[in-house]
Amino acid sequence: MSWHSDDRAHSSTDHPGSPWADDEVLGAELVTALAERETYDRVVASADLAFRAHRGMVDARAGLEMDLLLLELVYDSSALDAPVGVRDRSGGTSRTLVFEGHGLGVEVEVESSSIEGQLLPATPGRVSLRTPDGVVATIETDDVGYFRFDVHPDGPLRLECSSEGGTCLTQWLPY
Structure with missing residues (x-):
């Protein structure tokens, strides 16, 4: 009688002649299988893949939690007369956001060569x-939570602000 992987899903009482009806026999066969280099390498590669997938999900979850504090x-x-988020490039030299x-916030002034602002409430912290x-x-x-970046990156940007009140992110801003 040949065994298929589907057959092993049934209990040993369904197949009384099963070679794995006994845990001792199953354990011995697993030890023998893992002693073979090819099988061992496949098991290690599968475990590595599973570990990396798990770490990726944990990292993605951490990012999701940060976005919940948006x-x-x-x-x-x-955008005084325009919808929020629409940038008017026709006028002034700075933009206040x-x-x-x-309970957390940030006020920001964006100029052509710098971004400066203050955490709300006024408290020391860190801004990225x-x-x-x-x-x-x-x-x-x-x-008092004041900061200044003497940079102006091309493309969208956001601020990540941390203080004793917590950590939060601004929406993405187009530039």
């Missing part, structure tokens, strides 16, 4: 400037 854009000086959410490719710069704020 701040809402409540004021945009360049205010983001708020669940992020692009879709990752963190461009990170800075510690002063005692």
